[in-house]
Amino acid sequence: MHTDRPFSSGRFRTDGKTIFLESLEAAGEPKLLDLKEKQYVFKQVVEQSFKDLDLEGDIVTRWRPYRGKDSIVVDPTRSFGQPVASVSGVPTIVLAEAVKAEGSMSRVAALYEVEKAVVHDAVKFHEELMAA
The missing domain is CATH 1.10.10 (Arc Repressor Mutant, subunit A)
Structure with missing residues (x-):
């Protein structure tokens, strides 16, 4: 099945200041979109700030x-x-x-x-x- 959507399956993540959409491009490369600033960020840099979050499934339960x-x-x-x-x-x-x-x-x-x-x-x- 062909789709015109460039991303498939995504989840939301946060660093406590903004919300990011993490999704896979058709090529399988994960991308992070800062929903507040409406721009892509470097996943390797921003992902380090997610380590202070406790998740249960895809839900942040504690910070x-x-x-x-x-x-x-x-x-x-x-x-x-x-x-x-x-x-x-x-x-x-x-x-x-x-x-x-x-x-x-x-x-x-x-x-x-x-x-x-x-x-x-x-x-x-x-x-x-x-x-x-």
Whole structure:
């Protein structure tokens, strides 16, 4: 069967900023189309940013927004989709603000019963958000 469509079967992917359509050309070469900018991107470059996404089938279920680390996740089924400490579920903004109030990451870790490294990641994550 001949078709005039240059692409066959596709799936959507995201890097958390835009949505890409990944599809196969008739020649079998995978292509990524940035749907926001309406232009093709280099798959080998952009695909590296997909590594911080957890997929179930073709659906993104969780995003690890802080450098791909497992300590912080964005999960639409937890805390209304706001960034949270992955194990405890404490919103990262709560941890970051608590450090400002308490003046100590160790104290906040003890108060919220989370690892100090998670508190550190939450603080750095929000500092980077504010700088962006």
